[in-house]
Amino acid sequence: xxEEQTPGPGWLSExxxxxxxxxxxxxxxxxxxxxxxxxxxxxxxxxxxxxxxxPLHDKIYCALSGSAADAQTIAEMVNYxxxxxxxxxxEDPQVRxxxxxxxNISYKYKEELSAHLIVAGWDRRDGGxxxxxxxxxxxxxxxxxxxxxxxxxxxxxxAEYHKGMSKEESQQFVIxxxxxxxxxxxxxxxxxxxxxxxxxxxxxKVILGNDLPSFFDQ
Amino acid sequence: MALSNVLQxxxxxxxxxxxARNEALKGLFEGAQAPKxxxxxxxxxxxxxxDGxxxxxxTRATSSEVVADKMCAKIHYIAPNIYCCGAGTAAxxxxxxELLSSNLTIFSLNSGRNPRIIMAVNxxxxxxxxxxxxxxxxxxxxxxxxxxxxxxxxxxxxxxxxVPYLAMGSGDLAALGILEDxxxxxxxLERAKELVRGAIHAGIMSDLGSGNNIDICVITRxxxxxxxxxxxxxxxENRKMKYKYRPGTTPVLTEKVVPLKLEVVQESxxxxxxx
Numbered sequence: 001x002x003e004e005q006t007p008g009p010g011w012l013s014e015x016x017x018x019x020x021x022x023x024x025x026x027x028x029x030x031x032x033x034x035x036x037x038x039x040x041x042x043x044x045x046x047x048x049x050x051x052x053x054x055p056l057h058d059k060i061y062c063a064l065s066g067s068a069a070d071a072q073t074i075a076e077m078v079n080y081x082x083x084x085x086x087x088x089x090x091e092d093p094q095v096r097x098x099x100x101x102x103x104n105i106s107y108k109y110k111e112e113l114s115a116h117l118i119v120a121g122w123d124r125r126d127g128g129x130x131x132x133x134x135x136x137x138x139x140x141x142x143x144x145x146x147x148x149x150x151x152x153x154x155x156x157x158x159a160e161y162h163k164g165m166s167k168e169e170s171q172q173f174v175i176x177x178x179x180x181x182x183x184x185x186x187x188x189x190x191x192x193x194x195x196x197x198x199x200x201x202x203x204x205k206v207i208l209g210n211d212l213p214s215f216f217d218q
Numbered sequence: 219m220a221l222s223n224v225l226q227x228x229x230x231x232x233x234x235x236x237x238a239r240n241e242a243l244k245g246l247f248e249g250a251q252a253p254k255x256x257x258x259x260x261x262x263x264x265x266x267x268x269d270g271x272x273x274x275x276x277t278r279a280t281s282s283e284v285v286a287d288k289m290c291a292k293i294h295y296i297a298p299n300i301y302c303c304g305a306g307t308a309a310x311x312x313x314x315x316e317l318l319s320s321n322l323t324i325f326s327l328n329s330g331r332n333p334r335i336i337m338a339v340n341x342x343x344x345x346x347x348x349x350x351x352x353x354x355x356x357x358x359x360x361x362x363x364x365x366x367x368x369x370x371x372x373x374x375x376x377x378x379x380x381v382p383y384l385a386m387g388s389g390d391l392a393a394l395g396i397l398e399d400x401x402x403x404x405x406x407l408e409r410a411k412e413l414v415r416g417a418i419h420a421g422i423m424s425d426l427g428s429g430n431n432i433d434i435c436v437i438t439r440x441x442x443x444x445x446x447x448x449x450x451x452x453x454x455e456n457r458k459m460k461y462k463y464r465p466g467t468t469p470v471l472t473e474k475v476v477p478l479k480l481e482v483v484q485e486s487x488x489x490x491x492x493x
Contacts, residue, residue: 039377046373049381050379068375073343
């Protein structure tokens with residue numbers, strides 16, 4: 001049956017979604033994660049500066065997309081579980097462990113939840129890793145894109161990605177992808193947040209709108 | 219895990235029993251529309267300034283097209299250092315904030331300290347997420363604690379935003395225009411109050427669901443200044459004459475007295491000891 005349209009502004013009846021572009025790329029020695037900053041409820045932008053890159057541990061981050069409430073809650077739950085886990089094993093957790101925890105929640109509650117998290121980080125054992133957890137699968141990939149804006153840039157990432165990129169090249173790759181997606185997807189926009197994680201730690205950066213690279217735009 | 223507050227966290231995992239129940243209840247109405255909850259079309263706003271947080275709200279509560287309450291209080295007390303503006307379903311915002319406030323009071327009594335805003339936000343987020351949007355509360359939480367001045371918004375599905383300035387309610391877009399234009403980090407108190415007043419005023423002017431007076435609440439380390447009303451509506455009219463009528467204004471045409479025949483069926487006397 002069709003959704004009944006309640007009169008009034010969208011935020012009263014629409015769920016808050018992070019219509020989004022998120023991306024994570026692995027390079028030799030670490031990973032780079034990137035996201036836009038737009039949170040929408042229907043046609044209204046509820047938050048134009050939201051950082052969708054959420055820390056799960058010192059050197060493991062996840063990128064949020066889909067329903068804002070679901071994604072934030074999953075990230076908080078996994079943050080707590082990872083904390084307990086790393087205390088139990090007495091050292092920093094593996095990226096695979098974090099991704100597995102996210103996958104467990106996403107798979108078990110896949111009918112009720114509507115969020116996709118990309119998990120990426122660095123650990124001593126396997127270096128930089130990127131995991132996609134869409135719909136409850138767990139797969140390690142050299143790079144992963146997600147969110148409503150990702151559909152516009154699949155061609156770009158497939159064409160531009162190559163193995164053996166340096167840290168700076170990976171950062172530029174992420175920034176370019178975000179910029180292209182944000183300019184085509186109505187649900188993505190605002191500023192770009194990127195996080196670079198390597199053995200020394202995680203470095204967060206914001207790139208304001210007018211500092212993003214511009215492409216053909218007539 | 220021992221909890222420092224009284225809120226009973228239910229069994230682990232997600233519990234969507236109530237959504238199933240609501241769907242089942244819809245069937246009871248036999249095709250007619252389920253009754254709609256009362257929503258207060260509203261403008262609420264908050265701004266973080268140099269010494270604390272300023273919250274503002276209009277005072278109109280509507281029931282469809284009729285103004286049900288011209289002086290409704292939308293800025294709710296949570297703790298001595300935390301106040302909360304509520305938009306959405308009136309009963310939900312009222313009860314949710316009361317529940318939060320009583321929980322934090324017990325926490326304060328147990329721990330001997332004022333609660334932190336992040337604790338209030340976490341409790342709210344937990345509760346609203348658990349009810350999966352069925353509680354229609356859009357809340358702006360503001361306060362000052364040992365970690366600084368904070369302003370958070372919590373949506374009905376349990377999403378949280380932390381930003382230096384916020385507006386919510388049906389008048390939010392109008393208010394946000396004023397805030398986007400006038401906000402700067404580290405404003406002085408008078409500038410911040412004027413900015414919030416201007417934002418609520420824009421909401422009142424541009425939105426039919428908002429109106430009447432403007433309430434302002436200033437929270438700083440030193441204390442709270444709840445100014446109600448901060449600004450009265452310029453459209454308030456004074457009653458022109460007295461509406462009391464003297465007895466005899468309406469003439470009595472006929473009078474009929476019907477005595478009620480009552481029988482005493484049982485009588486019992488109980489002595490009260492008043493010594």
